[in-house]
Amino acid sequence: MSLAKFGNITNFEEKACFVKKFFLELYQGEIELFRSPSKHYRTRAEFSFYHYNDKLDYAMFDPKNKKKFIVKDIDFPDKKICDFMPILLEKIKANLNLKEKLFGVEFLATKQDLSATLLYHKDVELIYSDLSKLSSNLNCNLIARSKKKKIVFKNENLTQKLQIQNKEMLYEFNNDCFIQPNTFINEKMITWVNENLALQNKKDLLELYCGYGNFTLALANNFRKVLATEISKNNINFALKNCKLNNITNIDFVRLSSEELSSALKKERKFFRLKNLNLDHFDFSHTLVDPPRAGLDKSVIDVIKKYDNIIYISCNPISLKENLKILDQTHKISKMAIFDQFVNTPHLECGVFLTKK
Numbered sequence: 001m002s003l004a005k006f007g008n009i010t011n012f013e014e015k016a017c018f019v020k021k022f023f024l025e026l027y028q029g030e031i032e033l034f035r036s037p038s039k040h041y042r043t044r045a046e047f048s049f050y051h052y053n054d055k056l057d058y059a060m061f062d063p064k065n066k067k068k069f070i071v072k073d074i075d076f077p078d079k080k081i082c083d084f085m086p087i088l089l090e091k092i093k094a095n096l097n098l099k100e101k102l103f104g105v106e107f108l109a110t111k112q113d114l115s116a117t118l119l120y121h122k123d124v125e126l127i128y129s130d131l132s133k134l135s136s137n138l139n140c141n142l143i144a145r146s147k148k149k150k151i152v153f154k155n156e157n158l159t160q161k162l163q164i165q166n167k168e169m170l171y172e173f174n175n176d177c178f179i180q181p182n183t184f185i186n187e188k189m190i191t192w193v194n195e196n197l198a199l200q201n202k203k204d205l206l207e208l209y210c211g212y213g214n215f216t217l218a219l220a221n222n223f224r225k226v227l228a229t230e231i232s233k234n235n236i237n238f239a240l241k242n243c244k245l246n247n248i249t250n251i252d253f254v255r256l257s258s259e260e261l262s263s264a265l266k267k268e269r270k271f272f273r274l275k276n277l278n279l280d281h282f283d284f285s286h287t288l289v290d291p292p293r294a295g296l297d298k299s300v301i302d303v304i305k306k307y308d309n310i311i312y313i314s315c316n317p318i319s320l321k322e323n324l325k326i327l328d329q330t331h332k333i334s335k336m337a338i339f340d341q342f343v344n345t346p347h348l349e350c351g352v353f354l355t356k357k
């Protein structure tokens, strides 16, 4: 089956059917399906602007005919974003300083909060007072950016509350963090991992690509100790903060790329960032990976295949399959799920539990 064919499917039932066949040579068991609501599912939404005559509208880019089109009455972003978009547009249209050289906006919504980041092709400090007035008239976090400049009005951080089984987890992050784009599906993914972990023997967890602790915090009480790593300093700073917010004391968050972590575990290189940790004191029964679309490289696969249990969360079935073919030499897939994280697009999220053969 070709990558091109997979790229055409957007309906979830058809995507699920395709994925079952796609992974059949590696896994013949049941695949659990998690559907998303069909409206207001997107946590983050980005738009450009269409300036014509004296008018202004939200716009999106159509990659097929390489043209912008005006966006009206859309229902895929979070309801808070949809309700807020016309209010913001009217206020910008009424002020020439705010309107001129505005080329984009990024919205981010949690269950509680909303932020809007305005993107300008001019120095945002020149319109500071207009932006400040706009911010005081709006019920959201407002951020304005231009080349090398960022002004934050109110607060840049958003809070999120996730319901994971009978527990409410608290998170804080900002627009620069990696954020799972569908909150409903995010809760389902973490819950699915948690429920399946409940059935297994557990010691310590090694997590790679941990972000701001989205999975880490909710899974930590399954384990004696957790070592969670990630490349972005911003994500790690929020992960450390989120640990305190939830009163969790058994996680060590360390800023390390997956490549750095593998050389630290192989004792090829010493890291100052690991000076307070003795890696030999961990007894990893599980490893959790949630890599970017490219999947895992050979050095990371060499690290994770040492452990008895691997949990692999993937936003790209193609790289997932490539990686699973290698892991198939040492591990067997015991559970698999498909999550409709990216509704009405060819993309989808997979979750896989593997155990050592």
Ligand SMILES: C[S@@+](CC[C@H](N)C(=O)[O-])C[C@H]1O[C@@H](n2cnc3c(N)ncnc32)[C@H](O)[C@@H]1O
Pocket: 178, 179, 180, 208, 209, 210, 211, 212, 213, 214, 215, 229, 230, 231, 232, 235, 256, 257, 258, 259, 290, 291, 292, 315
């Ligand atoms: C798909 S996201 C998953 C984040 C997190 N698990 C979550 O659910 O929010 C992948 C994460 O990997 C991080 N990342 C990208 N390349 C990396 C690398 N080479 N080593 C470690 N982390 C990396 C990104 O910063 C991002 O936070």
